[in-house]
Amino acid sequence: MASTQTTEKTSNFTSKDLVSDQDIRWCPGCGDYSILKQVQKVLPELGLKKENIVFVSGIGCSSRFPYYMNTYGMHTIHGRAASIATGLKVSRPELSVWVVTGDGDSLSIGGNHFIHTLRKNPNLNILLFNNEIYGLTKGQFSPTSPEGKVTKSSPMGSVEHPFNPLALALGADATFVARSMDRDPKHLQAMIRRSAEHKGTSLLEIYQNCNVFNDGAFFEFTDRATKTDRALFLEHGKPLTFGAENRKGIRLRDGCQPEIVDLEKGGLSESDLWIHDEKDSLKAGLLARLPENAGNGQGEFPSAFGVFYAIERYCLEEAVNAQIKKARERMGDGELDALIRGDHVWEIK
Amino acid sequence: MSKEKIQFKTNVVIRFAGDSGDGIQLTGTQFTTSTALAGNDLATYPDYPAEIRAPAGTIAGVSGFQLHFGSDEVHTSGDYSDVLVVMNAAALKANLSHLKKGGIIIANEDGFDEKNLRLAKYPEGENPIRDDSLEEYQVHIVPVTKLTRECLKDTGLGVRDMDRSKNMFVLGLLYYMYNRSMDPTIQFLESKFAKKPEVAEANVKAMKAGYSFADTTEIQHGRFEVKAAPMVKGTYRSIMGNQATAFGLIAASRRANLPIYYATYPITPASDILHELSRHKNFGVVTVQAEDEISAVASAIGASFGGSLAVTASAGPGISLKTEAISLATIYEIPLVVCDIQRAGPSTGLPTKMEQADLMQAIYGRPGEAPLPVVAATSPADCFDAVFEACRIALEFMTPVFFLSDGYLANGAEPWRFPSSSDLKEIRVGFATEADKENGVYHPYKRDERLVRKWARPGTPGLEHRIGGLEKEDVTGNVSYDPDNHETMVKIRQQKVDNIADHIPLQELDSGPEKGELLVIGWGSTYGTIKAALKQLREEGVDVAHAHLRYLNPFPKNLGELIKNYDRILVPEVNNGQLVRLLRDQFLAPAIPYNKIKGQPFAVAEIKNRIWELLNR
Ligand SMILES: Cc1ncc(C[n+]2csc(CCOP(=O)(O)OP(=O)(O)O)c2C)c(N)n1
Ligand code: SF4
Ligand SMILES: [Mg+2]
Numbered sequence: 001m002a003s004t005q006t007t008e009k010t011s012n013f014t015s016k017d018l019v020s021d022q023d024i025r026w027c028p029g030c031g032d033y034s035i036l037k038q039v040q041k042v043l044p045e046l047g048l049k050k051e052n053i054v055f056v057s058g059i060g061c062s063s064r065f066p067y068y069m070n071t072y073g074m075h076t077i078h079g080r081a082a083s084i085a086t087g088l089k090v091s092r093p094e095l096s097v098w099v100v101t102g103d104g105d106s107l108s109i110g111g112n113h114f115i116h117t118l119r120k121n122p123n124l125n126i127l128l129f130n131n132e133i134y135g136l137t138k139g140q141f142s143p144t145s146p147e148g149k150v151t152k153s154s155p156m157g158s159v160e161h162p163f164n165p166l167a168l169a170l171g172a173d174a175t176f177v178a179r180s181m182d183r184d185p186k187h188l189q190a191m192i193r194r195s196a197e198h199k200g201t202s203l204l205e206i207y208q209n210c211n212v213f214n215d216g217a218f219f220e221f222t223d224r225a226t227k228t229d230r231a232l233f234l235e236h237g238k239p240l241t242f243g244a245e246n247r248k249g250i251r252l253r254d255g256c257q258p259e260i261v262d263l264e265k266g267g268l269s270e271s272d273l274w275i276h277d278e279k280d281s282l283k284a285g286l287l288a289r290l291p292e293n294a295g296n297g298q299g300e301f302p303s304a305f306g307v308f309y310a311i312e313r314y315c316l317e318e319a320v321n322a323q324i325k326k327a328r329e330r331m332g333d334g335e336l337d338a339l340i341r342g343d344h345v346w347e348i349k
Numbered sequence: 350m351s352k353e354k355i356q357f358k359t360n361v362v363i364r365f366a367g368d369s370g371d372g373i374q375l376t377g378t379q380f381t382t383s384t385a386l387a388g389n390d391l392a393t394y395p396d397y398p399a400e401i402r403a404p405a406g407t408i409a410g411v412s413g414f415q416l417h418f419g420s421d422e423v424h425t426s427g428d429y430s431d432v433l434v435v436m437n438a439a440a441l442k443a444n445l446s447h448l449k450k451g452g453i454i455i456a457n458e459d460g461f462d463e464k465n466l467r468l469a470k471y472p473e474g475e476n477p478i479r480d481d482s483l484e485e486y487q488v489h490i491v492p493v494t495k496l497t498r499e500c501l502k503d504t505g506l507g508v509r510d511m512d513r514s515k516n517m518f519v520l521g522l523l524y525y526m527y528n529r530s531m532d533p534t535i536q537f538l539e540s541k542f543a544k545k546p547e548v549a550e551a552n553v554k555a556m557k558a559g560y561s562f563a564d565t566t567e568i569q570h571g572r573f574e575v576k577a578a579p580m581v582k583g584t585y586r587s588i589m590g591n592q593a594t595a596f597g598l599i600a601a602s603r604r605a606n607l608p609i610y611y612a613t614y615p616i617t618p619a620s621d622i623l624h625e626l627s628r629h630k631n632f633g634v635v636t637v638q639a640e641d642e643i644s645a646v647a648s649a650i651g652a653s654f655g656g657s658l659a660v661t662a663s664a665g666p667g668i669s670l671k672t673e674a675i676s677l678a679t680i681y682e683i684p685l686v687v688c689d690i691q692r693a694g695p696s697t698g699l700p701t702k703m704e705q706a707d708l709m710q711a712i713y714g715r716p717g718e719a720p721l722p723v724v725a726a727t728s729p730a731d732c733f734d735a736v737f738e739a740c741r742i743a744l745e746f747m748t749p750v751f752f753l754s755d756g757y758l759a760n761g762a763e764p765w766r767f768p769s770s771s772d773l774k775e776i777r778v779g780f781a782t783e784a785d786k787e788n789g790v791y792h793p794y795k796r797d798e799r800l801v802r803k804w805a806r807p808g809t810p811g812l813e814h815r816i817g818g819l820e821k822e823d824v825t826g827n828v829s830y831d832p833d834n835h836e837t838m839v840k841i842r843q844q845k846v847d848n849i850a851d852h853i854p855l856q857e858l859d860s861g862p863e864k865g866e867l868l869v870i871g872w873g874s875t876y877g878t879i880k881a882a883l884k885q886l887r888e889e890g891v892d893v894a895h896a897h898l899r900y901l902n903p904f905p906k907n908l909g910e911l912i913k914n915y916d917r918i919l920v921p922e923v924n925n926g927q928l929v930r931l932l933r934d935q936f937l938a939p940a941i942p943y944n945k946i947k948g949q950p951f952a953v954a955e956i957k958n959r960i961w962e963l964l965n966r
Binding site: 020022049050051052053054056066067069070071072073074075076077080083085086087088089090091092094095112113116320323324326327328330332333336337339340341342344345346347348349 | 382583588599633653654673770812
């Protein structure tokens with residue numbers, strides 16, 4: 001796939017040029033800072049013109065993002081960023097349009113636009129900052145908070161079953177689904193790059209620490225003691241391995257039942273494992289739900305990070321503009337006077 | 350060859366009624382086209398049921414289409430009909446009250462069988478076309494279904510298909526009665542069914558059979574002739590409101606030299622604008638059928654930021670969903686045209702019936718202080734000019750604008766002396782460029798003397814800026830929580846909208862004396878009815894003034910002065926009194942409401958009676 005090859009491209013700006021003159025108002029220590037930094041790091045590598053970049057956000061802590069980027073930007077209303085970005089992209093296909101959104105913004109109030117945008121597949125890059133909490137409104141549970149989560153609005157624990165954002169996106173026929181985290185800058189940069197290169201809507205879920213209202217929700221994936229067992233990094237064409245020195249692997253029993261295996265014991269080698277294929281929608285679905293599998297005596301299943309799924313499908317704006325072109329070919333460029341006149345007229349003398 | 354004498358008439362109102370599956374709307378629009386081509390002035394009023402196919406034969410399923418045409422000026426679709434064409438018993442029951450005493454009823458005999466009578470809930474054993482209950486009318490009983498099947502029996506079509514042509518039989522019959530040419534309908538059928546010539550042929554055959562049937566028989570009262578109306582010289586076509594709205598949008602896009610981005614979610618009675626626009630993609634029109642109204646307006650806002658003429662449309666329930674996004678456009682100060690094709694509410698209300706009850710929603714229905722201009726159309730053809738004007742104001746003043754139409758205008762038709770594109774106003778759009786920077790800095794909320802800011806499109810180097818829903822600092826547009834700044838900005842946004850009064854025409858009287866006892870002020874689709882009522886009153890010796898408002902926010906600058914010239918103001922509205930409150934609020938005017946809230950337009954007689962009453966005569 002040509003679009004995945006990272007070629008050095010020239011841009012008319014540097015990371016520094018992307019820093020706006022506005023004071024950043026996120027809480028000190030918030031994971032949003034890292035994401036901002038990685039985006040500012042990667043953008044100049046993409047061969048874009050600064051004036052063609054637009055950041056569109058909804059409402060939430062995360063959605064303050066555009067104010068801190070010295071590009072064109074729209075801070076909009078709660079949940080609607082994806083739709084606003086779609087209108088912009090369809091009308092101006094040459095722009096590089098980014099959506100910055102939160103778990104509440106995209107999966108609660110904006111759930112409808114989220115799924116419909118994915119199915120329509122305009123060429124947008126969605127950065128979904130998932131902190132499993134409502135940050136801006138000061139700490140209520142969100143649609144991604146785990147069952148039983150104790151928050152201000154759920155003192156006895158949340159009674160709701162959460163969304164699995166990537167499974168939801170796959171169910172909505174997304175063409176690009178990936179996950180990264182604020183506390184792994186290198187991986188996050190790579191995923192931002194992949195998202196940008198994907199033609200179509202790319203959904204990048206970013207685990208983001210809200211150190212005020214949900215501190216440590218994702219530390220298991222970055223803490224020294226736990227990270228190798230809890231996080232599995234995906235690479236296309238490579239086997240699924242994790243654990244200390246990658247000595248654990250995941251195998252698919254009967255082709256669809258994930259199983260953790262110990263590569264030291266039982267004479268198994270990497271070729272017996274599940275080989276990651278970004279174009280396999282069924283396996284992407286299994287990956288999205290990997291941690292939900294009951295362990296098979298080898299400990300808990302890890303969560304996957306990386307590109308789960310990436311396929312090509314036509315983009316909305318291409319189809320829309322192709323129809324306009326076709327209509328012009330068929331009927332000629334519209335003539336206003338002929339349109340207004342219509343087929344039946346009469347004279348009054 | 351006809352033996353009967355032709356009677357001349359100045360005005361005729363025909364109402365077609367039948368099951369919603371009977372093709373009533375098609376029959377009505379075809380008769381309208383032929384009538385328009387014959388040079389009559391006319392106005393139409395389709396009256397559909399809310400259900401697409403309510404159980405056949407029931408009152409709930411009755412669909413109506415009223416056409417008023419004349420050799421004199423026609424301003425309304427007519428209070429009562431002269432001729433009522435009914436395809437079944439339910440149609441008669443539902444519409445008899447709209448027929449003038451002594452009027453003509455043409456009834457499809459086959460629609461009055463036992464089953465139809467039962468479905469229409471006539472008492473057991475009663476049949477209105479057999480007993481003497483219709484004594485006061487001239488009743489013509491025609492076995493339409495039977496005759497249609499008879500004439501199509503050799504076509505090889507099945508009975509159900511044959512029955513689909515019975516509306517064409519009736520149309521042919523009326524074409525004979527009113528001496529109209531069948532040619533436009535023949536052309537229409539041939540092009541509509543180009544891929545199914547057998548269907549086109551059957552329909553034409555049925556129509557011709559109806560025509561000959563009327564000629565050779567049985568329809569005893571002869572033929573009528575309605576001469577061409579003495580209209581202003583020029584070239585005319587027939588146009589429906591939603592179609593005029595679509596054309597007006599395209600015209601504005603051409604004058605502004607911007608592509609249209611039209612995003613909506615289907616809803617009666619606005620959907621036909623989408624249907625019409627989506628047929629004209631060769632004008633560079635982007636039409637979007639979004640997943641809901643919120644997404645529709647949101648995507649339009651995105652397209653507006655990108656530099657398109659962005660338009661969204663709905664009826665009241667959908668407009669309310671768009672509210673938050675419209676308030677965003679207000680604080681952004683970007684162009685957006687919001688078309689509200691009103692229908693009877695609240696909630697789903699009477700979804701296929703007209704009402705003017707969204708005026709307050711348009712003017713005030715947003716969170717916070719979010720003023721915006723409101724423009725209303727007065728007739729089907731006027732939708733063209735009014736929506737064009739809405740676009741002009743939105744683009745030239747960087748603001749969302751409401752365009753108000755309603756179900757009566759949307760589906761109504763009238764002859765239109767259409768403009769040439771060169772007659773249309775210019776729409777000046779100036780995008781910001783690098784030259785707008787000051788000392789290397791671009792200030793997105795810097796304003797000109799009208800308080801209008803510039804439109805800076807992404808893709809323009811050096812103008813990178815952020816806009817948002819948070820209050821912004823004057824001039825720089827940076828987020829600001831400063832209390833004084835917020836008050837300043839609220840006042841500026843208000844003043845900007847108020848200033849538009851300097852750029853719209855002064856209010857003129859439509860008719861009547863410049864000073865006097867009574868001024869009737871209307872807005873929107875009541876125009877024709879008020880005009881016709883006052884004309885009749887004038888003929889009866891009472892001269893009352895009429896002003897009809899196109900600009901509802903801001904009002905024309907002279908409206909307050911104009912109102913002072915009259916002792917009293919009467920404000921007829923198809924709502925529970927909305928404009929009347931605005932007039933009282935802004936001008937402390939002695940305005941008297943006159944309201945009808947039945948999902949139907951006013952009748953001319955109703956307006957006249959209310960005026961007689963007010964004048965104590
Ligand atoms: C229409 C509307 N409803 C509610 C709110 C209040 N509100 C603002 S942000 C937010 C939740 C944000 O959560 P999330 O999207 O997860 O963003 P985070 O702050 O966690 O980054 C809510 C409920 C609003 N601004 N607008
Ligand atoms: S509340 Fe949480 S998410 Fe919001 S800025 Fe503070 S730390 Fe970040
Ligand atoms: Mg959140």
